[in-house]
Amino acid sequence: MSAIDPGMEALLETFVYESNTMLEQLDEILLDSERAQNISHENIDSIFRIMHTVKGSAAMMGFSAISSLGHAVEDVFFIVRETPDKLTKVFSDLFDLVFQSSDFLKREVERVTSPNYEEGDPSALVERLHHLAAVMKGQSPLEETASSAAAKSAAAGSDMANADELHKIRVFFEDDSQMENMRAFMLLTQLANCCDILESVPAHPESDSSLCADIIKNGFLIMCRPLDSLSDVIKIIENSLNIKSYEIIHDEEASFQAAESADASEGKGETSEAKTSAAAAGASGKTAAAGSKQSLISVNQAKLDMLMDLVGEIVTAESMVASNPDLKGLKLDNFTKSVRELRKLTDELQDVVMSIRMVPLTGTFQKMNRIVRDMTKKLDKKVELVTFGGETEVDKTINDTIADPFMHMIRNAIDHAIESPEERLALGKPEAGTITLNARNAGGEILIDVADDGRGLDTEKILIKARNNGLLTKPESEYTDKEIFQMIMLPGFSTNAEVTEYSGRGVGMDVVRKNIEKVGGSISIHSVKKEGTTFTIKIPLTLAIVDGMNISVGDTVFTLPITSIKQSFNITDPSQVLHNTDGTEMILLRGECYPIIRLHDHFNISTERTQVMEGIMIQVESGNSIACLFADELLGEYQVVVKPFPTFFNKYNLKGHGLSGCSILGDGSISLILDVGNLMNLS
Amino acid sequence: MEDRKYSDGLDDLSGRYLTFYIDEVIYSLPLGHIIEIINMQHITHIPGVPHYVKGIVNLRGKVVPVSDVRLKFGQPERPHDDKTCIIVTTINDMQVGLIVDSVAEVVTLDKNQMAAPPKAGKRMGESYLDSIATLNDKVILNIDCTKFFQADMAELFVHEN
Numbered sequence: 001m002s003a004i005d006p007g008m009e010a011l012l013e014t015f016v017y018e019s020n021t022m023l024e025q026l027d028e029i030l031l032d033s034e035r036a037q038n039i040s041h042e043n044i045d046s047i048f049r050i051m052h053t054v055k056g057s058a059a060m061m062g063f064s065a066i067s068s069l070g071h072a073v074e075d076v077f078f079i080v081r082e083t084p085d086k087l088t089k090v091f092s093d094l095f096d097l098v099f100q101s102s103d104f105l106k107r108e109v110e111r112v113t114s115p116n117y118e119e120g121d122p123s124a125l126v127e128r129l130h131h132l133a134a135v136m137k138g139q140s141p142l143e144e145t146a147s148s149a150a151a152k153s154a155a156a157g158s159d160m161a162n163a164d165e166l167h168k169i170r171v172f173f174e175d176d177s178q179m180e181n182m183r184a185f186m187l188l189t190q191l192a193n194c195c196d197i198l199e200s201v202p203a204h205p206e207s208d209s210s211l212c213a214d215i216i217k218n219g220f221l222i223m224c225r226p227l228d229s230l231s232d233v234i235k236i237i238e239n240s241l242n243i244k245s246y247e248i249i250h251d252e253e254a255s256f257q258a259a260e261s262a263d264a265s266e267g268k269g270e271t272s273e274a275k276t277s278a279a280a281a282g283a284s285g286k287t288a289a290a291g292s293k294q295s296l297i298s299v300n301q302a303k304l305d306m307l308m309d310l311v312g313e314i315v316t317a318e319s320m321v322a323s324n325p326d327l328k329g330l331k332l333d334n335f336t337k338s339v340r341e342l343r344k345l346t347d348e349l350q351d352v353v354m355s356i357r358m359v360p361l362t363g364t365f366q367k368m369n370r371i372v373r374d375m376t377k378k379l380d381k382k383v384e385l386v387t388f389g390g391e392t393e394v395d396k397t398i399n400d401t402i403a404d405p406f407m408h409m410i411r412n413a414i415d416h417a418i419e420s421p422e423e424r425l426a427l428g429k430p431e432a433g434t435i436t437l438n439a440r441n442a443g444g445e446i447l448i449d450v451a452d453d454g455r456g457l458d459t460e461k462i463l464i465k466a467r468n469n470g471l472l473t474k475p476e477s478e479y480t481d482k483e484i485f486q487m488i489m490l491p492g493f494s495t496n497a498e499v500t501e502y503s504g505r506g507v508g509m510d511v512v513r514k515n516i517e518k519v520g521g522s523i524s525i526h527s528v529k530k531e532g533t534t535f536t537i538k539i540p541l542t543l544a545i546v547d548g549m550n551i552s553v554g555d556t557v558f559t560l561p562i563t564s565i566k567q568s569f570n571i572t573d574p575s576q577v578l579h580n581t582d583g584t585e586m587i588l589l590r591g592e593c594y595p596i597i598r599l600h601d602h603f604n605i606s607t608e609r610t611q612v613m614e615g616i617m618i619q620v621e622s623g624n625s626i627a628c629l630f631a632d633e634l635l636g637e638y639q640v641v642v643k644p645f646p647t648f649f650n651k652y653n654l655k656g657h658g659l660s661g662c663s664i665l666g667d668g669s670i671s672l673i674l675d676v677g678n679l680m681n682l683s
Numbered sequence: 684m685e686d687r688k689y690s691d692g693l694d695d696l697s698g699r700y701l702t703f704y705i706d707e708v709i710y711s712l713p714l715g716h717i718i719e720i721i722n723m724q725h726i727t728h729i730p731g732v733p734h735y736v737k738g739i740v741n742l743r744g745k746v747v748p749v750s751d752v753r754l755k756f757g758q759p760e761r762p763h764d765d766k767t768c769i770i771v772t773t774i775n776d777m778q779v780g781l782i783v784d785s786v787a788e789v790v791t792l793d794k795n796q797m798a799a800p801p802k803a804g805k806r807m808g809e810s811y812l813d814s815i816a817t818l819n820d821k822v823i824l825n826i827d828c829t830k831f832f833q834a835d836m837a838e839l840f841v842h843e844n
Contacts, residue, residue, distance in 0.1 A: 313744065556727065556728060557727075602730075603731075604730055605728070605730070645729075645739075645746070646748045646777065646778070647777050648748040648777055648779055649729065649732065649748060652729075652731055652732050653731075654729065654731065657730055657731040659729075662727070662739060662746055664741050664744060664746070668741050669725060669727065669741065670727040670739055670741050670746065671727075672727065672729070
């Protein structure tokens with residue numbers, strides 16, 4: 001409907017980003033406040049400011065649904081701020097409503113970028129917000145709207161009597177706001193609705209961009225006769241973005257100036273002002289805080305991805321130069337020195353780029369709070385979310401990918417695992433269930449536990465369900481508990497008989513597993529009946545570059561992540577290799593026995609070196625298991641850029657075969673990156 | 684007039700086909716699906732995939748899977764010679780290289796030069812055909828790219844189960 005003006009597209013991006021950040025902040029404040037059962041003054045002001053900014057920018061972009069709802073929320077918080085004691089009366093209603101409004105706004109903001117965006121209808125919410133405001137004021141809805149408007153216009157109230165006269169208002173725009181002439185024009189257009197006579201100096205600001213300088217210097221003079229009252233006009237001016245100050249020029253009186261601070265450094269003044277009189281309220285509450293000026297910039301993620309790719313290419317190019325076959329056998333002291341220097345720099349560059357992409361998990365954890373809140377309300381359960389290790393940092397891509405799986409798991413936990421309060425009390429558990437999110441670093445990986453203290457997984461039910469769905473591949477008695485737990489992550493498995501709003505579509509855990517595997521992670525389940533379930537998610541710290549040992553098998557090159565290698569050795573005596581009763585090979589090392597995985601057998605590669613004496617053994621470790629890989633030879637240590645397999649191979653489950661990706665080597669050939677964990681599971 | 688010219692430029696691709704040989708048979712692919720033709724190069728084999736998926740190649744830093752059209756059509760493998768090449772195609776934003784015996788030329792085919800393939804065919808290769816065209820007394824089998832890969836996927840799905 002409201003097709004976005006092409007010129008606005010850049011603005012739109014900023015709008016979406018800003019609004020999302022603000023709305024997230026809003027949720028956070030609301031959750032904190034709801035938990036504390038009280039809203040502090042600062043929080044009220046923050047909410048006010050957030051809604052104001054969202055509303056203001058939405059109005060500027062022409063999204064009336066967002067701005068009108070934002071306005072209604074703002075109105076409610078205006079009353080809250082004026083009369084905090086009324087709050088207790090409507091506390092939970094207020095929060096529900098504001099949460100719903102925030103959801104609506106988020107949805108809208110998400111949708112505005114789509115090409116055929118049609119505004120949603122916020123009128124129901126607006127209506128309820130108005131009603132709430134009325135209840136708080138102890139008045140009927142109609143009266144309230146009028147009086148709220150009156151309260152807001154208190155500053156300009158004295159002018160109301162002169163409504164028939166032509167008012168002169170001089171508006172100054174913020175420094176550096178740019179396109180002042182267009183902003184002036186937009187202001188005029190907005191004002192046109194509530195004034196029957198409207199003139200300005202300069203008369204047609206939109207016609208000539210050179211008028212900018214004039215507007216900056218002398219301000220933008222508006223002469224108008226309002227239809228209703230001057231306060232409406234002032235409200236519009238106050239609500240417009242990028243207006244530094246405005247003054248109403250009275251014919252005889254000295255001009256009075258209501259300076260609007262848009263700078264957060266003046267925020268202090270704003271709060272104190274807020275507490276004072278209604279006269280100040282009109283102007284100060286409207287403050288659009290542009291956010292504190294930290295030395296942070298937001299960057300388009302695509303650019304970061306590109307930077308990452310480039311660094312990857314540089315690392316590859318560097319190995320290409322350093323281990324160039326042309327240099328073989330040459331003694332190049334100075335060259336080697338320079339290469340070492342270059343290597344150091346590229347390492348550093350890589351670290352910096354990586355760190356740019358690292359974001360703490362806090363944000364994702366915060367979002368879960370919201371889900372817990374909504375679901376517990378809906379399902380009438382009591383659940384507390386406890387998080388640890390939110391400061392743990394992961395790659396942005398990983399962070400984005402795991403948000404959905406978390407949501408699924410938490411929904412599942414609340415819906416299926418946590419019992420109702422009565423049931424819990426009967427079982428001798430605390431009334432409120434606990435869901436714990438615990439993130440921690442472990443070597444090159446991050447472990448995240450999602451644990452609940454609910455009823456635990458019911459192995460019998462799972463088995464029955466699996467049987468009904470034809471998911472069993474061997475006799476039921478042969479399944480271990482662990483294998484049974486894994487079944488819940490098979491496609492088409494859902495233990496809940498009924499499909500609820502939140503979970504039980506039978507895709508949940510399957511999708512969770514897929515998403516986590518997509519970023520190279522894995523998921524394991526531990527569950528004790530009646531005590532709870534713990535999902536442990538293991539994800540790599542970063543996706544892109546690994547230190548690897550290249551090994552050859554036939555003419556195929558594999559890369560083994562250095563972190564998984566314990567040692568490599570040659571076998572001098574074939575009798576070191578023992579044969580298990582089932583024919584598999586093992587080797588005895590320092591009193592412990594490890595299985596041997598022959599890579600050429602496993603991957604069906606033809607090679608001449610099939611005798612254990614001819615090749616090399618590499619002892620590898622993943623998790624708690626250790627095995628020895630048999631390959632032809634070690635080619636050397638390289639840094640490789642991990643590339644995922646083309647989507648073409650998605651169907652073949654290469655990860656299941658023990659391959660996590662591929663990488664382009666210095667000479668342009670491709671190596672396959674081994675996934676030691678999966679490799680061992682297979683053998 | 685200007686607009687007209689542009690649209691002609693786009694239409695140009697739609698009636699045009701790249702023809703290639705498998706043995707003595709001429710096949711063709713719609714030009715719109717083709718990115719480039721590259722010489723045979725070292726292919727890294729991938730374990731656990733059907734025999735006609737030969738592996739992956741490095742195409743200027745991009746990893747591209749390669750299928751052998753001969754094997755896909757159920758014909759015996761043949762040693763690669765200097766005419767063997769890889770046609771890099773794109774379908775659903777996915778790039779796939781196709782190994783063919785040799786590439787012939789780009790032809791423009793008219794709708795009325797084409798006939799629908801027989802419905803009662805049993806050999807698997809026929810199921811990828813879009814149409815059969817005749818040009819200068821030569822028969823050209825037009826391959827439907829979507830079918831070519833979709834059948835691939837469907838087939839795999841059966842394997843998985």
